[in-house]
Every structure is written in structure tokens, then in C-alpha cells.
Amino acid sequence: MIQMEKIRSKTAGRTLEEVSPVKRKNAVLIPLVETGGELSILFEVRQTGIRQGGEICFPGGGIEENETAEEAAVREASEELLIPREKIELIAPMHVMTGPGGAKISSCLGILRDYEGTYSKQEVERVFCVPLSWFASHKPRISNASMVVKTPEDFPYELLPGGENYPWHSIPRRFYFYESDGGVIWGITAQLLYHCLKVILNDDAETSSACGEDREYLP
Numbered sequence: 001m002i003q004m005e006k007i008r009s010k011t012a013g014r015t016l017e018e019v020s021p022v023k024r025k026n027a028v029l030i031p032l033v034e035t036g037g038e039l040s041i042l043f044e045v046r047q048t049g050i051r052q053g054g055e056i057c058f059p060g061g062g063i064e065e066n067e068t069a070e071e072a073a074v075r076e077a078s079e080e081l082l083i084p085r086e087k088i089e090l091i092a093p094m095h096v097m098t099g100p101g102g103a104k105i106s107s108c109l110g111i112l113r114d115y116e117g118t119y120s121k122q123e124v125e126r127v128f129c130v131p132l133s134w135f136a137s138h139k140p141r142i143s144n145a146s147m148v149v150k151t152p153e154d155f156p157y158e159l160l161p162g163g164e165n166y167p168w169h170s171i172p173r174r175f176y177f178y179e180s181d182g183g184v185i186w187g188i189t190a191q192l193l194y195h196c197l198k199v200i201l202n203d204d205a206e207t208s209s210a211c212g213e214d215r216e217y218l219p
Contacts, residue, residue, distance in 0.1 A: 024103035027072040028060030028189075030094065030196050031081075032111040033129055040129035041193070042112065043182060044080065047125045054125070056185050058107070058192070069093065069106035077110070081127070082118040089113060095195045099188050100147065100173070107192045109200070128182030135197050140190060141177040146170035 031042040046055050059077035063069055070090055078085045094107040119127050149168040151157075160166045176190035185193060 020102075024101075025063040025069075025106070026060055026099075026103055027063050027069040027076070027106045027108065028058040028192065029073040029077040029088070030058055030107055030109045030192065031077060031088075032091075032109070032132075033115050034111075035129050035131070038131055038133060040131045041135070042115075042127055042129050043185065043189075044119065044123075044127050045125045045183065047121070047123055050123060055187070055189075056183050057189050060105075063106075069096075070108050073106070073108040074110070077112075080120050080123050081112070081115070082120055083112065083115060087113045087115070094199065095192060097188070097191060105188060105192070107196065109196060128180075130178075130180045130182060130185075132201065134180070135178070135193075136201055138178065140194060141179065143175045143177070145173050145175060147173055 032039050033042050034040075043056050044059060046053050046057055048054050059080045060073060061076040063072040067075075070093060074085050074088050074090065077083070077088055089111045091109040091111060094109050096104060096106045099105055117127065148170045157163045157166065174191075175186060176194045178185040178190055178193070
């Protein structure tokens with residue numbers, strides 16, 4: 001018989017343990033650049049030969065051991081845009097979110113000094129910039145969807161109440177689409193962008209007026 005004393009000894013000093021810990025932690029830089037006398041956001045288009053090729057994204061990648069999200073964002077931007085780290089000025093950490101694959105993604109806002117359009121052709125097909133003023137007057141298109149459970153043919157439905165009619169929960173997800181001249185910005189990039197723009201644009205009177213009476217970047 002299992003004794004209570006034995007259970008207490010096995011659990012003494014225990015802290016909460018995460019059953020499904022996040023396996024991947026990534027960081028991206030939302031890079032500001034000065035173009036034509038105004039501030040713009042720089043985007044990358046991923047090389048077609050790599051994962052998610054052709055997608056529009058921010059510079060970024062995995063956070064290495066003993067590295068902060070901010071350090072990872074600067075390092076990745078330096079490597080992908082071929083600029084010295086000292087030319088990247090961090091402004092502020094922005095948001096953390098979990099991607100559909102379970103990875104935790106942190107975003108940081110920064111500005112690139114003396115950037116001359118360079119990039120690593122191994123990872124980046126091209127770069128382009130979109131002025132902040134464009135985002136101030138262009139709301140994203142929004143579409144709502146749900147992530148649902150997909151089971152294999154041998155799933156033991158006979159063990160569940162209701163069998164194949166078991167009421168699985170669906171996970172709602174909101175998609176943002178910015179139809180810029182450089183291409184359609186969507187997915188995780190658009191989500192992080194949307195929340196960043198809410199922070200940096202909402203205090204501007206002209207922007208607030210253009211985006212609705214509630215003075216939000218987007219209702």
C-alpha cells in the first residue's frame with residue numbers, strides 16, 4: 001500500500017513542472033529605417049529554397065542558450081541584413097506570442113543606422129520598406145478562422161463519450177493581411193506588426209482620426 005508519508009517525501013520541495021514545455025523560442029526584429037525623410041518598416045522576402053520560401057517576414061530566428069530575445073533579434077538581423085550589430089539600435093521589446101506550431105516568438109523594435117539595402121542571398125530573396133504613414137492610413141484585412149483537432153483513422157473513438165461525435169474544442173485564430181506594394185504581409189509577421197503599430201501609431205492624432213472614432217489603430 002502506498003503511504004502518504006512516501007508521497008510527501010517524493011514531492012517535498014517540488015515546484016510546478018511544465019508538461020509540454022516550449023521547445024523552440026524565436027525572436028524577430030521589427031526594423032525601422034529612414035527612407036525619403038520618413039520612417040519606414042523594413043521587411044524581408046525569404047529565399048524560395050528555404051522553409052516558408054517566398055513569405056514576407058522580419059529578420060529573426062532561434063534564441064540561443066544564454067541569449068536574451070533582444071540579443072537574438074539583433075544577432076539575426078545583423079546576419080541576415082549583413083550589417084554590424086552596432087548599427088542596430090534597440091528601441092524596446094514589443095510582444096510575445098505563440099505560433100501555431102507551438103514556438104514562442106518575441107518581437108523587438110529597433111532602428112537600422114546607415115542601412116544600404118544589403119542582405120544575405122542565402123536566406124533573403126529581397127527586402128522592401130513600407131512607410132509608417134502608409135500603415136497609418138491602411139487598415140489590414142481581417143479574417144477569422146479556427147484550428148481544429150484532426151485525428152488519424154485508428155483514433156480510439158470508442159473510448160470517448162459520444163464516439164466520433166465527441167465535441168472537440170476549436171481554437172479561434174485571427175489573421176491579418178496588409179496588401180502593400182511589396183507584397184502581402186500576413187501570418188505571424190502581420191500579427192506582430194499589427195500589435196506593434198497599435199503601440200507606436202495610436203498617439204498620433206492624424207492616425208487616430210484615419211482609423212476610426214474610437215481612436216484605436218483598429219477597432
